[in-house]
Amino acid sequence: MDIGAVNALPYDDFVNIFGNVVEKCPVISAAVWSRRPFANLAALEAAVSDFIDALPESGHEGILRCHPDLAGRDLQSGTLTRESRDEQAGAGLDALSSAEARTMGRLNDEYKRRFGFPFVICARLNDKENILRQLSERCANEPAEERARGMEEVKKICRLRLQGLVRTDAPNKL
Amino acid sequence: MDIGAVNALPYDDFVNIFGNVVEKCPVISAAVWSRRPFANLAALEAAVSDFIDALPESGHEGILRCHPDLAGRDLQSGTLTRESRDEQAGAGLDALSSAEARTMGRLNDEYKRRFGFPFVICARLNDKENILRQLSERCANEPAEERARGMEEVKKICRLRLQGLVRTDAPNKL
Secondary structure (H helix, E strand, O other): HHHHHHHHOOOOHHHHHHOOOOOOOOOHHHHHHHHOOOOOOOHHHHHHHHHOOOOHHHHHHHHHHHHOOOHHHHHHOOOOOHHHHHHHHHHHOOOOHHHHHHHHHHHHHHHHHOOOOOOOOHHHOHHHHHHHHHHHHHOOOEEEEEEEEHHHHHHHHHHHHHHHHHHOOOOOOO | OOHHHOOOOOOOOOOOHOOOOOOOOHHHHHHHHOOOOOOOHHHHHHHHHHHHHOOOOHHHHHHHHHOOOOOOHHEEEEEOOHHHHHHHHOOOOOOOOOOHHHHHHHHHHHHHHHHOOOOOOOHOOOOOOOHHHHHHOOOOOOOHHHHHHHHHHHHHHHHHHHOOOOOOOOOOOO
16 A cells, blocks of 8 residues: 555544554554644654654553563464564564573563563564573663663564555655 | 452553553553552542543544444444443444434444544443434534543543442452
């Protein structure tokens, strides 16, 4: 779909299509629909980002808390969103060795206990070794640093999900 | 569950239980978890309300757009959230005559075309005749008035959903 088709969507279709560009936060895309028309994909992405930035700290924590654990219960039980499932599988998180799975579970729990939100990382830009390493390292960060880092990752995930939904290679149309 | 048990919940259990007190907006309860401990149910409700009030206008429109049409496509296809299904059924919206269903469909479409968000009303405080009458009347309101009115209804729905989840009749505990 090109940006012209995006701008022509009624809100319910827009939310159906873009509702999960921020994991389990359809209210964000539903809010951003008010900002149409978007000049291009970058403008749509900026509208999402601006809305997120304007939220209070608790809102950022809320967004992080809507994310599943990596290689966690939702992956095991098949209750991930389609987008998360594909992203986690792409990084090899659905095929961990038992030792890797144990380490991941232990570190996820440690991270959540420390910060009160889950470890969020853009799985499509990392493989499982890298994810395990960063999870281990980031457990040592300060809460404010980690909240900000998590939100950067949310935006990377959002950018890639948007790029999967909106064509940017279309020639300019009048 | 009493408020002490609520305050003891880890964030993921809290979001599982309270994630739909505002329809399809788990990010709100996920954010509000940061405000624990809650002195009582009223404090939890106030935290939700405060978070909503601090959102920009587009955020309020986004919340409204996460609500399904009354007696609409989601009810027909069985894709309502459990809470919405029970509330709509309680108001008799799952048993409209064909004439009522046609009127409801036409007015829902008119409302959405005019305002860019769906008609939201607390179905548990109204029956189908009342809902149809108010839908018809509210189509004539100004957008700002109707946005504010919709948000009042969102808060009534939230209050009743919270009351269904948290016991308030427990004696004071030390």
